[in-house]
Amino acid sequence: MVQHGKENILVAGLICLVTGAFLSVGGIYSMGATIGVGGVVLFVLGMSMKSQRTMSPEEIENWLPAAEQLPDAGRVMYRVDTTLDEPIRSSILCGPCGTVTVINGHKPSEYTCPACGTRLWLEEE
Secondary structure, three states: OOOOHHHHHHHHHHHHHHHHHHHHHOOOHHHHHHHHHHHHHHHHHHHHOOOOOOOOHHHHHOOOOOOOOOOOOOOOOEEEEEOOOOOOEEEEEEOOOOOEEEEEOOOOOEEEOOOOOOEEEEOOO
8 A cells, every 4th residue: 555645646746847847948838738737636636635644543642662672782771752642641661671661741750660670760850
């Protein structure tokens, strides 16, 4: 299946419009008009298409990172993802054990993994 069909048709329409304009300015009116009209048709077709969604709102709301171990980089690795919309939730991936924990609210000032007991961070103020 074609991904980003609407965007591809819009870009093709714009390219045809610009090419048709250059050909018309260059004196090749019949080819320029044909390509230009084709560009207008493609552009209108692209604007009338609906955008494709890859995920439903429920899937976006319930998304979690893959529970996998992170490579050792000389220190403890972790990943924190926080939602931007309500309800604010943060998912924390522990690098050493690969456990994903979800907490309500923003990233806490300190966190210790409940599965392996590794302190992932401590922010001192």
